[in-house]
Amino acid sequence: MVQYKLAPLDAAFAALSDATRRGVLEQLGHGECSITALAVRFNMTLTGIKKHISILEQAGLVVTEKTGRVRTCRLGPGRLEDEAAWIERYRQRWALRFDALDDIIDELKQGEGQNVGSE
């Protein structure tokens, strides 16, 4: 169930929601690595790790480059946005709640709290 039409923030968020993918980023933080080496490191099949890498690539968190028969992965330009993206997502959740709360507060102000229970 991978969606390819995600906004950049969603892509980063989805990419970072998986422990293996976060592990891959951590590993690449220490230096570039071939896909084969990553598969061994995370005890996965080549196909399995490629799926993860592809999601990280779409989010701009990883770039890959093929030299001969070896595909090398390194951190991409999106990596500095991780925390900022998470915090923005968290903020949006609260903002949505608080916008709903604004409406309720307006009702309370007008109605002195009468008839504002669940309808």
Added chain:
Amino acid sequence: MSGVNETVVERKSDRELVVTRQFNAPPEIVFEAWSRPEIFQRWWVPKALGVPLRACEMDVRTGGGYRLEFGLDAANAMAFFGKYTDVVPPSRIVWTNEESGEITVTTVTFKDLGGKTLLTLSELYPNKEGCDEALQGSAAGLPIQFEQLDDLLADRAG
């Protein structure tokens, strides 16, 4: 969407997230919206989620407890529960979140700005990992329904 009352989030430390926002009403009214279950449930789980609260029990007094349960049916319900450890109407509510096995403490304060209210909400996690998880949205505090919310927000932002 007035744009005036912006929701601001800061990561204060490895273990703490702080959300601030202003409301156009005095603290008494904002506190009421947080302390009466029949009102609280109308905004805490935004309608946009389309996920009804199956149960909403809140005894907003120091020493009282709460239990929120939502989901479409009993098999897919998700419960949130804890205790109110410090309630001072209309300026402060502190509660624990105990559903994940590790206790997270949420503190909400309502500061009077002369007819308006500055709300500050702090979530203190037992460790850095819990805080990171909350941001990633995979913590117990963010059920599957938030994925729908994420989609919704993405649509609105797009």
